[in-house]
Amino acid sequence: MSAETNQRQDGPDGDYDAEAVEKKWQEHWVEHDTYAYDGDPEMDPNTVYSIDTPPPTVSGNLHMGHMYGQALQDFAARFHRMADEDVLFPFGYDDNGIASERLTEQELGIRHQDFSRREFQEKCREVCREYEAEFTEKMQGLGISIDWNRTYKTISPEVQRISQLSFLDLYEQGREYRKQAPAIWCPDCETAISQVEQEDAERHTHFNDVRFDLAEPTESGRDSFVIGTTRPELLPACVAVFVHPEDDENRELIGKEAEVPLFGHTVPIIEDDRVDLETGTGVVMCCTFGDQNDIEWYQAHDLPLRVAIDESATMTDLAGDYEGMSTTEAREAISEDLDEAGHLVDREEHTHTVQVHERCETDVEFRVSEQWYVEILDHKEEYLEAGREMDWYPEKMFTRYEHWIEGLEWDWLISRQRDSGIPFPVWYCEDCGQEVMADREALPVDPLADDPPVDACPECGGEAFEPEDDVFDTWATSSLTPLINAGWDPESIGEGELAAGDLDNPELYPFDLRPQAHDIISFWLFHTVVKCYEHTGDVPFDTVMIHGHVLDENREKMSKSKGNIVAPEEVVDEYPVDAIRYWAASSAVGDDFPYHDKDIVAGEKLLRKLWNASKLVDQLTPAEAAEPDELDPIDEWLLAKLDAVVAETTEQFQEYEFAKARDNLRTFFWNTFCDDYLEIAKSRETESTAYALRTAHRTFCQLFAPLLPHVTEELWSEMHDGGSVHRTDWPEPRGYEADLEAGETAMETVSALRKYKTDHQLALNEELDAVSVYGNVAGMEDAVAEVMHVRNLDVLDAEPETTTEITSVDLDYSTVGPQYGETVGDIDAAIESGEFEIEDGTLHVAGEELGSDLFEIERERTYSGEGEMIETESAIVIVRN
RNA sequence: GGGCUUGUGGUCUAGUUGGUCAUGACGCGGCCUUUACAAGGCCGAGAUCAGCGGUUCAACUCCGCUCAAGCCCA
Numbered sequence: 006m007s008a009e010t011n012q013r014q015d016g017p018d019g020d021y022d023a024e025a026v027e028k029k030w031q032e033h034w035v036e037h038d039t040y041a042y043d044g045d046p047e048m049d050p051n052t053v054y055s056i057d058t059p060p061p062t063v064s065g066n067l068h069m070g071h072m073y074g075q076a077l078q079d080f081a082a083r084f085h086r087m088a089d090e091d092v093l094f095p096f097g098y099d100d101n102g103i104a105s106e107r108l109t110e111q112e113l114g115i116r117h118q119d120f121s122r123r124e125f126q127e128k129c130r131e132v133c134r135e136y137e138a139e140f141t142e143k144m145q146g147l148g149i150s151i152d153w154n155r156t157y158k159t160i161s162p163e164v165q166r167i168s169q170l171s172f173l174d175l176y177e178q179g180r181e182y183r184k185q186a187p188a189i190w191c192p193d194c195e196t197a198i199s200q201v202e203q204e205d206a207e208r209h210t211h212f213n214d215v216r217f218d219l220a221e222p223t224e225s226g227r228d229s230f231v232i233g234t235t236r237p238e239l240l241p242a243c244v245a246v247f248v249h250p251e252d253d254e255n256r257e258l259i260g261k262e263a264e265v266p267l268f269g270h271t272v273p274i275i276e277d278d279r280v281d282l283e284t285g286t287g288v289v290m291c292c293t294f295g296d297q298n299d300i301e302w303y304q305a306h307d308l309p310l311r312v313a314i315d316e317s318a319t320m321t322d323l324a325g326d327y328e329g330m331s332t333t334e335a336r337e338a339i340s341e342d343l344d345e346a347g348h349l350v351d352r353e354e355h356t357h358t359v360q361v362h363e364r365c366e367t368d369v370e371f372r373v374s375e376q377w378y379v380e381i382l383d384h385k386e387e388y389l390e391a392g393r394e395m396d397w398y399p400e401k402m403f404t405r406y407e408h409w410i411e412g413l414e415w416d417w418l419i420s421r422q423r424d425s426g427i428p429f430p431v432w433y434c435e436d437c438g439q440e441v442m443a444d445r446e447a448l449p450v451d452p453l454a455d456d457p458p459v460d461a462c463p464e465c466g467g468e469a470f471e472p473e474d475d476v477f478d479t480w481a482t483s484s485l486t487p488l489i490n491a492g493w494d495p496e497s498i499g500e501g502e503l504a505a506g507d508l509d510n511p512e513l514y515p516f517d518l519r520p521q522a523h524d525i526i527s528f529w530l531f532h533t534v535v536k537c538y539e540h541t542g543d544v545p546f547d548t549v550m551i552h553g554h555v556l557d558e559n560r561e562k563m564s565k566s567k568g569n570i571v572a573p574e575e576v577v578d579e580y581p582v583d584a585i586r587y588w589a590a591s592s593a594v595g596d597d598f599p600y601h602d603k604d605i606v607a608g609e610k611l612l613r614k615l616w617n618a619s620k621l622v623d624q625l626t627p628a629e630a631a632e633p634d635e636l637d638p639i640d641e642w643l644l645a646k647l648d649a650v651v652a653e654t655t656e657q658f659q660e661y662e663f664a665k666a667r668d669n670l671r672t673f674f675w676n677t678f679c680d681d682y683l684e685i686a687k688s689r690e691t692e693s694t695a696y697a698l699r700t701a702h703r704t705f706c707q708l709f710a711p712l713l714p715h716v717t718e719e720l721w722s723e724m725h726d727g728g729s730v731h732r733t734d735w736p737e738p739r740g741y742e743a744d745l746e747a748g749e750t751a752m753e754t755v756s757a758l759r760k761y762k763t764d765h766q767l768a769l770n771e772e773l774d775a776v777s778v779y780g781n782v783a784g785m786e787d788a789v790a791e792v793m794h795v796r797n798l799d800v801l802d803a804e805p806e807t808t809t810e811i812t813s814v815d816l817d818y819s820t821v822g823p824q825y826g827e828t829v830g831d832i833d834a835a836i837e838s839g840e841f842e843i844e845d846g847t848l849h850v851a852g853e854e855l856g857s858d859l860f861e862i863e864r865e866r867t868y869s870g871e872g873e874m875i876e877t878e879s880a881i882v883i884v885r886n
Numbered sequence: 887g888g889g890c891u892u893g894u895g896g897u898c899u900a901g902u903u904g905g906u907c908a909u910g911a912c913g914c915g916g917c918c919u920u921u922a923c924a925a926g927g928c929c930g931a932g933a934u935c936a937g938c939g940g941u942u943c944a945a946c947u948c949c950g951c952u953c954a955a956g957c958c959c960a
Contacts (some may be wrong), residue, residue: 408889617923687921763928770920818905829943
């Protein structure tokens with residue numbers, strides 16, 4: 006708990022200066038560790054609320070998505086800090102992996118290939134440090150209640166150790182294997198990448214129709230066929246040609262051999278029903294490797310490998326004359342030569358979608374290489390079960406997780422051929438290839454710089470070792486954030502469960518909340534479940550809160566290429582952070598929603614209103630208002646309404662329904678408190694009113710605190726004692742029982758009188774001679790009379806003399822419907838045309854008799870007495886002026 | 887092409903298990919200096935609940951199809 010004690014100030018004064026106030030408190034909170042987590046490992050996990058926050062990639066830019074996501078996490082953090090005992094709200098920087106490498110290269114104008122791994126890593130850290138400092142400043146400028154003593158970086162030695170421990174643990178459990186297999190490969194980054202690191206890109210290219218000659222003609226005398234390809238540079242890698250077994254036209258080719266033009270080698274023609282009959286010529290070549298299908302065929306038909314493209318997308322010696330060309334150069338050269346040799350039958354412009362690496366937008370290739378995998382396909386059912394055990398907000402997001410797992414086809418490829426990253430703690434025996442793992446105690450290690458833990462190979466006794474120079478996929482590390490945050494360092498590995506002492510802060514794990522956006526359910530969330538489940542045997546989260554994306558004003562995705570990006574910095578410069586947060590709470594969690602800066606104006610207005618209303622409360626009341634023995638009905642009514650709002654808001658925060666909490670609070674504050682009550686309270690300088698005013702003010706400052714932390718902190722320090730509002734206990738209903746109906750009726754009466762004045766173009770403080778009310782306003786007559794400046798207000802015992810005419814009948818359809826079924830239509834029609842009678846409370850209509858509990862009579866009253874009659878929902882008001 | 891989601895006044899949004907005048911805000915029009923707030927208050931206009939079809943006495947709500955948008959995957 007922080008040591009600060011705020012002295013109550015003189016009270017709010019002048020206009021609200023959001024810019025100065027917000028800056029002041031942001032600095033104060035950081036300086037005073039207002040949001041520090043005590044971190045007592047002995048603490049009861051039920052009184053700790055822990056959040057596993059997303060570590061943003063250090064790319065230098067804070068975007069609207071960060072701002073929105075952070076705001077939502079902060080709502081939860083601030084609510085639970087007040088409602089529970091202690092909250093862990095940490096912060097991490099993901100400075101590990103390709104994104105930070107790219108950033109470093111751009112920033113310093115260098116290429117990673119020109120440096121040793123260690124040198125380049127140093128440069129990366131240098132660049133990242135600057136960006137992290139900038140990022141921290143921006144985050145603090147958003148007033149997020151992060152514990153800045155609890156930050157981590159994914160490249161730090163502690164995290165490297167945890168990542169390598171994770172690798173060893175899974176290896177010991179037999180859940181990791183190294184295998185030569187086709188992997189998706191980025192030729193520019195020269196690394197394998199995972200399925201999910203790809204994205205679509207439009208490419209203009211040519212569709213080439215290439216004639217292949219048969220080694221021998223068919224029985225019908227056919228001696229050639231044509232295949233269509235966008236990638237003629239793959240011809241040297243061609244290993245087979247496929248035809249669909251039901252392709253009448255080409256079936257005769259099956260079993261023959263074809264000669265690959267320009268390159269001369271012969272390949273078999275094989276039948277396979279995976280050939281798409283709808284597109285192309287029906288004959289397809291299979292190469293090493295053009296697409297996913299080629300890989301399937303390679304595996305299914307046990308085809309040979311012909312690797313014509315190397316790791317940097319350069320043609321190999323298999324390409325003969327084209328060796329050394331890039332794939333794009335070779336593509337042109339080969340199609341020209343095909344044309345010259347008379348093998349190019351047709352060539353036309355073509356636009357298609359290809360897979361590119363999301364980080365550099367380079368077209369990906371498939372390459373066979375030795376890679377490390379985490380086995381996941383055999384535990385699909387367990388990961389599904391883990392998903393079912395978590396509470397999902399919103400619930401519908403679980404389906405995405407479910408479908409993702411059900412559709413998994415590959416194990417998780419975790420090795421990357423990069424410089425900056427966390428190294429695999431592995432060496433291989435040069436003689437027999439035996440894998441040698443680092444010792445647990447020695448971690449973190451870098452095999453390129455450190456020696457293996459053994460002098461001789463335990464298998465063959467060989468003394469020479471080759472270090473693994475791959476690094477981990479970044480998701481292999483960021484999937485460990487709950488273990489990083491809880492300080493994981495197991496004594497023994499390979500157990501697959503948590504032992505006492507494995508965590509520095511066991512009270513944090515499993516984490517209460519995992520907040521994240523819906524686009525990374527299949528990345529971050531899924532991989533975290535996999536890792537944490539395998540390491541601890543436990544589901545890492547009680548609850549996941551999935552938020553949507555911030556779209557542009559036309560509901561389209563913000564992207565650099567569209568040029569529709571809104572920078573948070575610009576928004577923060579222009580609007581108070583509290584107003585931005587208020588906007589962030591405007592949509593249901595999980596839905597995408599558009600950014601409109603005019604929506605922030607509503608928040609700005611609320612801040613101003615809060616400030617001004619507080620000024621008035623402060624002016625009307627002494628600092629300490631003791632609770633009187635007896636409250637006036639109007640004051641008790643306000644406190645009873647407040648009780649209800651406390652109960653509802655608490656529930657809404659618990660259920661992550663921030664938009665509902667926000668609207669509920671605003672309605673109470675603006676309409677009930679300001680418009681209804683405060684206007685009345687102005688003219689009632691009683692102890693009872695002072696107490697109600699102070700209590701309500703105190704309470705709604707607290708209720709608003711998670712959403713609007715700056716303005717509430719300022720008001721709290723100006724008007725209430727006891728340090729930060731954010732460290733106070735969340736309010737509870739006090740148990741006031743007031744006649745809520747009478748209160749509503751009183752407010753309706755006020756409303757009716759306002760309408761009267763508006764209609765008669767009278768000022769609101771104009772005096773009215775006499776008003777009669779027929780309705781229950783128990784004890785609040787004076788309040789009504791005072792606020793509306795009525796000289797004489799009396800309450801009528803009996804309904805005033807009016808002539809009433811029955812105009813219509815309102816049926817209670819929820820009862821009438823099931824009871825009368827099809828005849829409801831006839832009843833409606835009869836009522837509509839006035840063909841009904843009411844006798845002794847029974848409605849006779851369309852041949853049916855309805856009891857009085859099934860309908861309500863709608864009447865029009867005509868008042869012919871003195872003055873003017875106004876009807877409200879539950880009262881009749883007569884004004885004589 | 888497949889999965890998931892969204893579609894409510896000009897704009898943004900609420901709407902729990904179907905029950906009949908669909909919530910609020912922004913904007914718009916009119917009126918009004920209440921002991922704070924005119925960047926306020928009061929009043930008002932504005933919606934065939936994306937479209938079509940179905941289930942039902944009754945559909946914004948349930949089902950099907952179509953259209954548009956978002957995300958994920960192929």
